[in-house]
Amino acid sequence: MPDKRILVVEDESSLRKAISVSLRKHQYEVLMATSADEAINALSANGHVDAIWLDHYLLNNETGLDFLKKMKTQDSWKNIPVFVVSNSVDDTKVSSYYVMGIEKYYIKAENSLDTIIVDINNHFKKDGINE
Amino acid sequence: MRFKNHLKLIVLIGTLYFLIALIAYVVSNLVVMKGFEAVEKQDYETKQKILENAINAEKESLKGQNLDWSVWDDSYNFVLNKNQDYVDVNVNPEMLANLKIDFFAVLDKEYNVVFIQAHDSEGNEIRTEVDKTLIENIQNSTKYFEKNKKDDTDTTEVFYDLNGMPILTTVSNIIKSDSSGPPAGYMLMGEYINAEKIKIISERNSLNLSYVGFDTLKKDNSTVAKALESTDSFIEYEHSKAYSYVVIKDYNNQKIGVIKSEFDRKVNTTAKSTQFFSLVSIYIIAFIAAVITIIIFIRLESTKLKQFEGETKYQMLFNENVMPLFLIKLDKNWTWTSIVEQNNAASNLYRENDWLDIKNKPINILYGMEGVQIKDFVSTLATVGLSTAQTDLIFGQSKLAVEIIGRVFKIEDQKYLLLSIKDLSERVNYERRLEDYAGNLKKFQLAVENASDQIIITDPEGIILYANKSLKAISGFDVKEVVGKKAGTSGLWGGLMDREFYEKLWRTIDTEKQSYNGELKNKRKDGEEYDAALSVSPILDERNNVLFYVGIERDITKAKEVDRAKTEFVSLASHQLRTPLSSINWFTEMLLSGDAGETNKTQKEYLNEIYKGNKRMVSLVNALLNASRIELGTFGVEPEPSDIVAISKDVIEELEPLIKERQVYVVEDYEEMPQIMLDPKLTRIIFQNLLTNAVKYTGGRGKVTVTIKKDNEYVTISVADTGFGIPPDQQEKVFTKLFRADNIKALDAEGSGLGLYIVKSIVEESNGKIWFESEENKGTTFYVSLPTNGMKGRAGSKPLE
Numbered sequence: 001m002p003d004k005r006i007l008v009v010e011d012e013s014s015l016r017k018a019i020s021v022s023l024r025k026h027q028y029e030v031l032m033a034t035s036a037d038e039a040i041n042a043l044s045a046n047g048h049v050d051a052i053w054l055d056h057y058l059l060n061n062e063t064g065l066d067f068l069k070k071m072k073t074q075d076s077w078k079n080i081p082v083f084v085v086s087n088s089v090d091d092t093k094v095s096s097y098y099v100m101g102i103e104k105y106y107i108k109a110e111n112s113l114d115t116i117i118v119d120i121n122n123h124f125k126k127d128g129i130n131e
Numbered sequence: 132m133r134f135k136n137h138l139k140l141i142v143l144i145g146t147l148y149f150l151i152a153l154i155a156y157v158v159s160n161l162v163v164m165k166g167f168e169a170v171e172k173q174d175y176e177t178k179q180k181i182l183e184n185a186i187n188a189e190k191e192s193l194k195g196q197n198l199d200w201s202v203w204d205d206s207y208n209f210v211l212n213k214n215q216d217y218v219d220v221n222v223n224p225e226m227l228a229n230l231k232i233d234f235f236a237v238l239d240k241e242y243n244v245v246f247i248q249a250h251d252s253e254g255n256e257i258r259t260e261v262d263k264t265l266i267e268n269i270q271n272s273t274k275y276f277e278k279n280k281k282d283d284t285d286t287t288e289v290f291y292d293l294n295g296m297p298i299l300t301t302v303s304n305i306i307k308s309d310s311s312g313p314p315a316g317y318m319l320m321g322e323y324i325n326a327e328k329i330k331i332i333s334e335r336n337s338l339n340l341s342y343v344g345f346d347t348l349k350k351d352n353s354t355v356a357k358a359l360e361s362t363d364s365f366i367e368y369e370h371s372k373a374y375s376y377v378v379i380k381d382y383n384n385q386k387i388g389v390i391k392s393e394f395d396r397k398v399n400t401t402a403k404s405t406q407f408f409s410l411v412s413i414y415i416i417a418f419i420a421a422v423i424t425i426i427i428f429i430r431l432e433s434t435k436l437k438q439f440e441g442e443t444k445y446q447m448l449f450n451e452n453v454m455p456l457f458l459i460k461l462d463k464n465w466t467w468t469s470i471v472e473q474n475n476a477a478s479n480l481y482r483e484n485d486w487l488d489i490k491n492k493p494i495n496i497l498y499g500m501e502g503v504q505i506k507d508f509v510s511t512l513a514t515v516g517l518s519t520a521q522t523d524l525i526f527g528q529s530k531l532a533v534e535i536i537g538r539v540f541k542i543e544d545q546k547y548l549l550l551s552i553k554d555l556s557e558r559v560n561y562e563r564r565l566e567d568y569a570g571n572l573k574k575f576q577l578a579v580e581n582a583s584d585q586i587i588i589t590d591p592e593g594i595i596l597y598a599n600k601s602l603k604a605i606s607g608f609d610v611k612e613v614v615g616k617k618a619g620t621s622g623l624w625g626g627l628m629d630r631e632f633y634e635k636l637w638r639t640i641d642t643e644k645q646s647y648n649g650e651l652k653n654k655r656k657d658g659e660e661y662d663a664a665l666s667v668s669p670i671l672d673e674r675n676n677v678l679f680y681v682g683i684e685r686d687i688t689k690a691k692e693v694d695r696a697k698t699e700f701v702s703l704a705s706h707q708l709r710t711p712l713s714s715i716n717w718f719t720e721m722l723l724s725g726d727a728g729e730t731n732k733t734q735k736e737y738l739n740e741i742y743k744g745n746k747r748m749v750s751l752v753n754a755l756l757n758a759s760r761i762e763l764g765t766f767g768v769e770p771e772p773s774d775i776v777a778i779s780k781d782v783i784e785e786l787e788p789l790i791k792e793r794q795v796y797v798v799e800d801y802e803e804m805p806q807i808m809l810d811p812k813l814t815r816i817i818f819q820n821l822l823t824n825a826v827k828y829t830g831g832r833g834k835v836t837v838t839i840k841k842d843n844e845y846v847t848i849s850v851a852d853t854g855f856g857i858p859p860d861q862q863e864k865v866f867t868k869l870f871r872a873d874n875i876k877a878l879d880a881e882g883s884g885l886g887l888y889i890v891k892s893i894v895e896e897s898n899g900k901i902w903f904e905s906e907e908n909k910g911t912t913f914y915v916s917l918p919t920n921g922m923k924g925r926a927g928s929k930p931l932e
Contacts, residue, residue: 015710022721108709112720114724
């Protein structure tokens with residue numbers, strides 16, 4: 001998979017580490033953020049991002065949803081595919097994410113990293129075909 | 132009672148008089164009838180005489196008619212033979228016919244019939260074939276004639292038939308060869324007095340006559356025949372006819388026949404009217420007599436009754452009185468000497484105390500009364516003549532609360548005491564019960580009054596009749612403010628809910644007459660809103676009409692807050708618990724995938740154990756969360772058109788690793804299913820649990836069969852395994868939270884004991900049914916039926932996971 005850049009927004013450092021290691025293993029370039037603000041900054045600073053790995057509960061008071069709202073205001077960012085990987089399984093939350101146009105919602109504890117990464121890979125493959 | 136006696140008496144007297152009247156009637160009737168019959172008899176006897184005369188006259192006329200032999204001279208001649216016997220007689224038949232005789236006979240001197248000329252009953256001439264009877268008659272007649280002949284001259288005699296039927300009149304003439312010689316033979320002419328002739332006689336004399344031969348009559352053996360044996364005439368009476376009989380005799384004075392004359396009885400009608408009047412008068416007399424007797428009797432009775440009232444009545448009043456009564460003789464010193472009388476109630480009361488010698492020592496009646504009290508009682512009697520005391524008397528083993536009333540009176544210088552004992556035990560009991568009752572009522576009242584829930588009672592229109600103290604605490608209103616006002620209105624603490632809510636409430640309690648339970652928002656007097664749990668129950672009378680409503684309301688604002696906090700806590704906890712679990716999960720995964728370098732076989736095995744343990748932890752956390760949501764009632768149901776078969780297939784696929792591990796063979800048997808309104812997540816949980824259990828608790832090479840079938844009402848899922856089964860004694864606990872059967876606990880440490888509890892909760896929430904059949908070591912089949920019209924949606928704060 002050639003040099004796709006993924007922004008991982010995850011407050012839990014151990015998880016962040018596991019995610020980044022796994023993604024890099026699949027040749028993704030990984031940017032990391034622990035809060036909504038950090039994530040926005042990361043997007044602004046790094047220009048192009050191919051996908052976002054997003055958790056719900058983040059550092060500080062803002063959640064993944066807050067981040068998404070901000071992100072969607074920028075035309076250059078609003079089409080970046082978002083994969084939400086969270087342990088929160090509140091239906092209203094899940095549907096709110098889908099309303100915001102995410103690709104998929106994963107429950108951390110129930111999905112292996114591999115499953116999620118394979119999905120992301122597939123997403124880009126599909127994109128590739130479309131392009 | 133008395134009336135009944137009178138009635139009996141009246142009936143008796145009535146019957147008696149009736150009998151007397153009847154006898155009088157019969158007697159009078161006999162007398163009257165006899166009288167009439169006597170008169171009648173004379174009449175008949177007269178008529179009989181007439182008849183006899185008529186018959187005699189007839190006979191005479193016959194004699195006279197045929198005596199004129201001169202007529203005969205020209206009508207015949209004899210040819211005599213040598214021996215002076217005639218051989219033939221020449222008769223001029225015309226002459227014979229003119230004579231109107233029935234027969235003509237010629238006899239020789241030995242009276243042998245030489246010749247007979249006769250006519251039969253139709254008037255035909257018979258000459259050769261002579262009736263033997265006639266011959267016999269003629270011979271008999273001539274024998275008589277011979278016997279009685281006076282000289283040689285012609286004789287006329289009347290003869291009667293021996294057989295009874297005809298009456299024969301003969302006229303004889305002696306035939307001589309010359310006038311001086313001996314008779315050469317005899318000549319006879321005759322006529323029958325037969326039925327025909329009787330008729331003629333009858334008509335001539337205006338008598339209704341008939342002839343009966345005496346022998347015929349005798350055969351009847353009737354009273355008439357018997358009577359006529361001894362007498363020559365008889366009158367027989369029937370209801371409307373009378374018959375007079377006259378005997379007819381032959382020359383030997385033998386009775387050969389009877390002439391019967393018949394009369395209509397006039398006596399009957401006359402007698403009847405006489406009878407009627409006699410009867411009526413007799414009855415009138417009898418009736419009057421009866422009335423008089425009854426009046427006299429009643430007079431007598433009432434006098435008697437007065438006497439009875441004077442004596443027996445008071446005796447009865449005394450004896451049958453339910454209150455025990457004693458009549459006690461007192462001596463000069465007011466000592467109770469003896470019991471003169473005691474009534475039944477008194478005997479009964481003291482029966483079980485027969486060891487108390489009250490007969491000889493009447494003061495013992497007061498056994499159980501305190502000495503001082505007895506003294507008081509007796510002395511008051513002596514001074515006032517009347518005394519009462521309330522006390523307990525002792526009877527056998529028991530005490531009896533009584534009131535004793537004594538009253539003294541004098542009869543001819545002798546003092547008596549009338550002692551009555553009034554049983555107060557019932558009253559005492561009643562008073563105690565009343566106290567208890569009142570006490571209970573008070574307790575209830577206090578309980579209601581001081582209950583922490585707000586309790587109101589309204590009339591059927593909802594107007595508040597009562598409110599307890601908690602009203603103030605919960606709604607902020609004073610009791611006085613609300614009584615008389617309508618509950619649930621905006622003027623008080625209600626009115627915040629929509630119209631639909633109140634309509635449903637009233638429909639439930641008023642129309643359906645059911646209790647309503649629900650939650651609502653209300654507002655306090657100060658305007659603050661609060662959440663309330665409300666229960667309203669109609670209290671119905673026996674005809675199912677609402678008497679009043681009882682409304683119980685509890686402020687659940689705090690409870691709701693706690694609930695929300697709990698839910699939030701559960702949600703957070705799930706998140707917090709899962710984060711480290713995810714971490715373990717992923718790092719183990721990475722180690723296993725060799726990201727951190729190659730691991731040896733043992734390391735890999737251990738890592739796998741960690742991975743599996745972690746997975747279990749995740750599902751345990753999920754199950755705990757679900758269970759807590761079910762407890763909190765916070766799980767939502769979101770039905771959407773779902774393919775139940777697809778869900779089943781999906782779950783089986785998901786369980787593939789477990790199925791392989793357990794070496795279980797899964798059979799799927801699905802009927803064609805339409806899309807059904809189901810919450811896919813909940814449906815999935817059902818399949819997950821049932822299938823996981825089936826696979827887990829089935830030994831190697833076992834079989835799990837999944838079927839989905841459908842009828843009009845339900846879609847039924849069955850999951851059958853050939854596993855360990857559920858021990859019979861534990862089957863009833865299968866759906867209990869945290870329950871795990873002993874046999875599987877030993878085999879498998881995993882499992883939360885929450886799965887079937889969750890499934891049951893989901894199924895029941897969906898108006899479905901869940902049940903199972905199980906045999907230990909043979910297998911278990913779980914059935915879940917969900918309504919074909921699907922699950923009902925319910926908003927919930929949390930989905931199940």
